Amino acid sequence: MTNHLPGNDQANRPRSTSRRSLIGRLAAAGFSAPVIASVLRDSAWAQDATPDATPTSEGVLAGLGKDSRLIEQGSTTFETPAELMTEFLTPNDQFFIRSNGPVSIDIPRDEWRLAVTGLVERELDLSFADLEAMEPRTITAFLACSGQSRGRFGNEPAAVEGTKWGNGAIGNAEWTGVSLIDILDEAGVQPGAVEVVSQGGDFPEMQRGLPIEIATDPDVMLVWQMNGEDLPPPNGGPVRLLVPGWGGIASTKWVVGLEVIDRPFAGTYNTESYVIIDEVGAVVRPVREMPVSSVITSPLPDAALPAGPVTIGGFAWSGFGGIERVEVSTDDGATWVEAAIVEEAGPLSWVRFEAPWEAASGTAMLQSRAFDQRGLGQPVETEWNAKGYLQNSIYRVPVTVE
Amino acid sequence: MTNHLPGNDQANRPRSTSRRSLIGRLAAAGFSAPVIASVLRDSAWAQDATPDATPTSEGVLAGLGKDSRLIEQGSTTFETPAELMTEFLTPNDQFFIRSNGPVSIDIPRDEWRLAVTGLVERELDLSFADLEAMEPRTITAFLACSGQSRGRFGNEPAAVEGTKWGNGAIGNAEWTGVSLIDILDEAGVQPGAVEVVSQGGDFPEMQRGLPIEIATDPDVMLVWQMNGEDLPPPNGGPVRLLVPGWGGIASTKWVVGLEVIDRPFAGTYNTESYVIIDEVGAVVRPVREMPVSSVITSPLPDAALPAGPVTIGGFAWSGFGGIERVEVSTDDGATWVEAAIVEEAGPLSWVRFEAPWEAASGTAMLQSRAFDQRGLGQPVETEWNAKGYLQNSIYRVPVTVE
Known part of the structure; x- marks a missing residue:
């Protein structure tokens, strides 16, 4: 599952970093050793590795287990073409992929850990087996990129930034996992909690704050099955957060950490992107629910x-x-x-x-x-x-x- | 506290109704007998009463216990003038008033009841003493009308509808009451709950749906004190809902009922008003949080x-x-x-x-x-x-x- 991706999407990536400083940053971000090992295995971060020849889009998709007809929208981003939007439940191999960093994350289930920290009575360090031992549930929910259909925006007063998606940055699936609130209840959320910050296993900066009142909605889940199969790694497997109805950025892929904090989280993906910015640059509101x-x-x-x-x-x-x-x-x-x-x-x-x-x-x-x-x-x-x-x-x- | 208000704000009022049909509608809406009696006492509904001479704005304000310098924006709507916006905690008698119906509601504390119904394990019928016996808390929160500063909108492509507020449809206060979730927990919310519909004691149609994930935020409260004094009747006393940060319509005044339902509530004040309507009439999103x-x-x-x-x-x-x-x-x-x-x-x-x-x-x-x-x-x-x-x-x- 480890691929050598072309580097033509640097604008969306954190700056390059040496292997040693990366390990330090991952450790400081609370990544567990297996996750650090996984990130290091991924070539996008393996500065010491000799890159293969630039692969084709088809090669990347094949390596990710995806349908070769998905439309490349950047080296880590693939859209479901209109002619494949025929199924009520989007087949896993046709489901769109959007990643702000590397996409070929490979965290084996038996190495995956979830750290629950911050304003909690008991810090947790959960394994996949711990999750599986909890009460599972399955919901059917659509999942769309916040930029779905972006290509339809006009160029006045300026071209909009970001992937020029058609209508295929969306899919619909049955998701199986556990309600996030069950995990938060096990940890015991302390008074004063304002947000839950989810840490992606892809790179240290992939952190998103979710308001506590949303995080405690039983429909917000940690999921590990998609349409009855293991959640595919390019869609966030082994385990991702799922915030139904919200723009996809809320549904952190490869989630490895949850930190409960006492304030709104002011990270990049909450304040610089995934916000509505008006014509003169004012940041006027956050991107949350996908509209009708x-x-x-x-x-x-x-x-x-x-x-x-x-x-x-x-x-x-x-x-x-x-x-x-x-x-x-x-x-x-x-x-x-x-x-x-x-x-x-x-x-x-x-x-x-x-x-x-x-x-x-x-x-x-x-x-x-x-x-x-x-x-x-x-x-x-x-x-x-x-x-x-x-x-x-x-x-x-x-x-x-x- | 019962006043005879001028009738020059009919556009915002439900249509006239006979006393008998009003009683029927109030009863059907689940209003308790004391609340029905209170509504009937209010002259805006007392079709049988002989109206007094149209009172002056000062007379109305004096009757409501409000500062005579508040700016009349309609017979039931008064704004805090800019020159009075000097205090960090807005004095109760200077706090703005906005009502979609009558404003001179008079429900004595010892007659007030709260019915909790719908998707709950146990229906509740709470008295004021029941509330007082619960764990109280006090928060400081601003409260603003969703239309605050509306007067600053331009007239292109058309004049906006509604009260042409200046900047005085806002105040800041210490609110004392109980978290709504404590009441919901006492009733036992059933799975499948989507919204809590609050019923105002002012007229049957005054109903607002609040998403369950917000209703269960501990900062959402039923309050009966404002700045250490009894919540003034024109501001919703004896008891109102308080949804901090949201446009004032969410904070139902004179709350007398809470119904937990399994779908978004499609009432007038959720779908026809308090929504963002674009230039060609599309209803594109609900009004929720007040922006910065x-x-x-x-x-x-x-x-x-x-x-x-x-x-x-x-x-x-x-x-x-x-x-x-x-x-x-x-x-x-x-x-x-x-x-x-x-x-x-x-x-x-x-x-x-x-x-x-x-x-x-x-x-x-x-x-x-x-x-x-x-x-x-x-x-x-x-x-x-x-x-x-x-x-x-x-x-x-x-x-x-x-």
Whole structure:
């Protein structure tokens, strides 16, 4: 599973560091010896190693156990292409990958440890077997990158920063693990707790603060199974945090530490990125829940269809609550009809929708718009923000009917 | 305490109703007999009563026990004027009042009841004495209307709806009561709980859903004291909900019921108002935390000052975390200096800031901008939204130095 990744994504990586200072920083960050060994095995950090020849995207994907048709969006970041968005539960090998650092983390289950520290009555040092001995649960939830659909932002007043995702930085899966609150209860959270800082096993700076009131929601979990299989390493296995509905950055991959602190965490991934930055640079609010969104996945954009009956289909989701209604337009938004929700799995999951259409010759612009249990909906245009997060504008699919 | 309020705020009121149908609706909404009696005593609902002559604003304020200098913003809505924003703890008689219905609710403590229903193991019917027997706590927190500073929104693409507040729809107080979670624990929240719907004692439709993960935050309280005195009736006494940091609508006044439900609550005050509505009418997200903001309260706008040393002072707050830094500019934002935080009381409270200034003859434009523990700050211009919520743009104070 150890790959030698090309180095063309340096902008998103912490600065280079010597092997010795890396070990020191990992130890200072509370990484356990097995995790340090794992990080050192990863070539992105193995400064002493002689790099292989730059691998192809297909080679990287094969090494990660992923479908070779995923779209490379950077050496550690791969998108599910539109033509593969057909399953209600996204197959593990087609699920998108987004990493802020290296992606080929290899922490064997029997070496994985989780340190629980900070404002707790009892510090914990849990093994995978400890987790497995707890009460498991399974939920179905979508998981999307905060930058999902970023490519749809306009370039005014400036191009937005970040991976120019299409609509494939999202997947839906059954996740099995334990509620984070069960672990926090075992540690005994002290009064004054404000956030839980999760430490990723990929690099020392991969730390994210999660408000304690969210961390104690039973739907927030540590998961180790995805669609009934071991959580794949590129998606955070052996164990990742899962914060359903929130932008993916909250769901720390390869989680190896949890520190309960008495203040909001002011780390890079809470304050410099994953925040809404306005046109003059003010940081106005954090990125948290993914807003209501929907995409038509069939037909695909620029499809040529025979005239006659067509089933328009796609997926809709919201981090604020379950999807209540989806509407479809075949005349570029002039009129709308309610679509049928044909597959669903609770409020944390996306839904599949379908609407029949009698396609007549000519061109047509298809659109979908969803509404959630809170009555929230989709804008025609999402508020521009400098890093291009939370893009949920109504998606337009042009087709030709022959 | 019963007043006959002028009826010039009908747009914000539920439609008129006969006394008999009102009793039926109150009973159906689960109001207890004493609360129904209280509502009927209130003249805004007493259709059978012969109204007095329309009272003056001063008369209404005197009847409510409020300072006569509060600014009338509608018959049930009064703002703290800028010249009274001098105290770190806002005096009770100067604290703003905002009501979506009648304001002169009169529920004696010994008649007040709280019904706890829905997804609970044990329904509760609590008296004020029951609350007092629980473990009390006191916190210092600001409380602001979601529409605070709405008057600063521009009229493009359209005038925003709602009370054209200045900066005085906010106050800071010590609140004493019990954590809501202690009551929920006594009732025993069942699995599947999604929101807690609070029922105001003012009218049946005054219901607000609060996500369960917020409702179980120990800082969310039922309070009955404000600055060491009984919570004044116009501010929600005998008992109100307090959700620190969130727009005031979350802090249901005269709370008489709590219902735990298994879905997001889709009531008017969650889905039609207190939501961000964009330029084409899409409801894009709920109003929750008040964003980082600050106001200079001394000197006041258009002040004429003698040249020489001046202390610029004001208050800063954020619903996302404690205030970490405040900066002041005396040249309309060209340069900034850090202000001293001279009074604070934890992250839920506002802070008082001061900065020395050597004023030279001429005109000057003063500004302040605050940053919270999450690194969030204030925009130059707040995103327009149809109902004018969450206005936190940098406030500009023009002065003349003689």
